[in-house]
Amino acid sequence: MASEAATSRASEAQVGLAARRAAADVLTAVLIKKQPLDLTLGKSLSTGHMANLPPRDRALTRAIVMASLRHKGQLDAVLLRFLEKGFPAKSGTLYAILLSAAAQLIFLETPPHAAIGLAVTLAQYDHQAKRFDKLANAVLRKVSSQGPAIAADMDAPKANTPEWLWERWSRYFGEENARAIAELNMLEPPLDLTVKSDPEGWANRLGGHVLPGGGVRLIPKGRIEAMDGYDDGAWWVQDLAASLPAKLFKDIAGKRVLDLCAAPGGKTAQLAAAGASVLALDISEARLKVLKENIKRLGLACDTALGDASTWYSEERFDAILLDAPCSSTGTIRRHPDIAYLKTEADLPSMVTLQRRLLDNAAKLLKPGGTLVFSTCSLEPEEGEGQIASLLTRNNRVSLDPIAKDEVFGHANWLTQTGTLRTIPPAFKMEAPGLDGMDGFFAARLVVAS
Numbered sequence: 001m002a003s004e005a006a007t008s009r010a011s012e013a014q015v016g017l018a019a020r021r022a023a024a025d026v027l028t029a030v031l032i033k034k035q036p037l038d039l040t041l042g043k044s045l046s047t048g049h050m051a052n053l054p055p056r057d058r059a060l061t062r063a064i065v066m067a068s069l070r071h072k073g074q075l076d077a078v079l080l081r082f083l084e085k086g087f088p089a090k091s092g093t094l095y096a097i098l099l100s101a102a103a104q105l106i107f108l109e110t111p112p113h114a115a116i117g118l119a120v121t122l123a124q125y126d127h128q129a130k131r132f133d134k135l136a137n138a139v140l141r142k143v144s145s146q147g148p149a150i151a152a153d154m155d156a157p158k159a160n161t162p163e164w165l166w167e168r169w170s171r172y173f174g175e176e177n178a179r180a181i182a183e184l185n186m187l188e189p190p191l192d193l194t195v196k197s198d199p200e201g202w203a204n205r206l207g208g209h210v211l212p213g214g215g216v217r218l219i220p221k222g223r224i225e226a227m228d229g230y231d232d233g234a235w236w237v238q239d240l241a242a243s244l245p246a247k248l249f250k251d252i253a254g255k256r257v258l259d260l261c262a263a264p265g266g267k268t269a270q271l272a273a274a275g276a277s278v279l280a281l282d283i284s285e286a287r288l289k290v291l292k293e294n295i296k297r298l299g300l301a302c303d304t305a306l307g308d309a310s311t312w313y314s315e316e317r318f319d320a321i322l323l324d325a326p327c328s329s330t331g332t333i334r335r336h337p338d339i340a341y342l343k344t345e346a347d348l349p350s351m352v353t354l355q356r357r358l359l360d361n362a363a364k365l366l367k368p369g370g371t372l373v374f375s376t377c378s379l380e381p382e383e384g385e386g387q388i389a390s391l392l393t394r395n396n397r398v399s400l401d402p403i404a405k406d407e408v409f410g411h412a413n414w415l416t417q418t419g420t421l422r423t424i425p426p427a428f429k430m431e432a433p434g435l436d437g438m439d440g441f442f443a444a445r446l447v448v449a450s
């Protein structure tokens with residue numbers, strides 16, 4: 001009969017295996033099937049391999065996935081040193097198994113016997129990968145002994161950034177800034193909250209720091225839903241940069257505001273909390289449902305509508321419109337590292353065309369003299385500065401209302417010369433470990449002639 005200790009070791013190995021299996025499946029879904037990480041993790045947690053894992057192992061799965069994505073360039077290069085013929089084709093989940101095992105060996109300080117042994121077992125479970133089990137074993141042994149030194153010798157920020165993004169960011173923001181953006185993308189970002197009131201009180205209660213504009217920043221420990229104030233709707237998760245566009249309306253109390261691409265509702269919540277009467281519209285029924293749940297949890301209220309904002313029509317004309325448009329989201333890679341591998345430069349033109357149509361329709365829905373705020377979480381100028389320059393030339397009823405330095409709490413480096421908002425991740429520092437950075441955002445405030 002097996003001893004208790006042996007049984008417990010065996011079941012620990014099983015759980016360790018399940019966590020790694022979940023990680024390899026999530027990485028395969030993201031990197032091979034090109035599915036968004038949030039969606040994939042959500043599915044895995046509700047009905048997939050993560051569903052039955054204890055919290056500690058869910059955290060391990062998440063850590064493996066994040067380290068694999070944040071260091072993918074370095075990990076690929078290390079693995080390819082030892083794979084003479086490159087990554088084998090038709091090998092099922094083998095790539096994700098190797099990538100995630102290399103991440104454990106090089107970045108997560110996992111004991112080699114666990115990382116390698118479990119990776120080989122996982123390969124043996126997959127009917128397409130199993131013929132490569134010996135190869136996996138041999139390659140990962142070399143990664144274990146030589147990988148850390150090879151990875152440390154690389155230009156990590158550059159290696160972990162797709163070439164098209166590195167080239168663009170260097171061109172638009174200078175190489176030093178491109179490097180600083182890429183460095184932040186390799187780190188786990190802090191958690192930013194927008195609080196309904198009493199930022200100092202919440203910062204104290206949650207062990208955080210007050211941000212410019214009254215948000216709270218902290219290093220999260222555990223599940224967000226379990227944090228003090230979540231159930232009471234005292235705050236919602238929102239990056240510092242994402243909190244800025246809604247503030248550009250200034251005094252919005254009592255005004256009728258159309259939020260055109262509203263879900264999941266972070267900016268709707270800001271507008272409603274500031275006393276506006278908001279109509280929140282989104283094209284996605286599922287995302288609109290999440291918005292409704294969020295607004296309800298926060299004890300706020302708004303009207304909602306399902307529709308395509310590029311063609312949506314209403315007799316009603318609005319005092320103010322927020323167009324937080326869909327975009328490439330390259331300003332949020334540190335929060336969503338999958339974006340670096342899901343989006344390509346070829347996706348930009350169709351996004352730019354959609355944003356242009358959304359802007360043209362938004363301008364028609366405003367009352368004369370009304371304010372339109374356009375924003376994107378993109379670092380690509382076509383989705384920001386270029387979009388607004390083009391709007392101003394094609395619609396002479398629209399003009400730019402420049403944003404003043406005091407509206408961004410004195411952070412002149414967040415403004416362009418024409419008075420639009422342009423943040424890049426290194427543009428905010430807290431001088432404390434793990435607390436630097438902000439999302440890359442663009443916003444412009446426009447007025448439509450009476």
Ligand SMILES: C[S@@+](CC[C@H](N)C(=O)[O-])C[C@H]1O[C@@H](n2cnc3c(N)ncnc32)[C@H](O)[C@@H]1O
Nearest residue numbers: 261262263264265266267282283284308309324
């Ligand atoms: C950047 S997100 C908005 C984030 C939101 N404003 C917030 O602060 O929580 C963009 C949203 O636009 C929606 N969307 C995309 N195309 C749209 C369209 N043609 N009409 C309306 N909504 C659209 C997406 O479903 C997504 O929810």
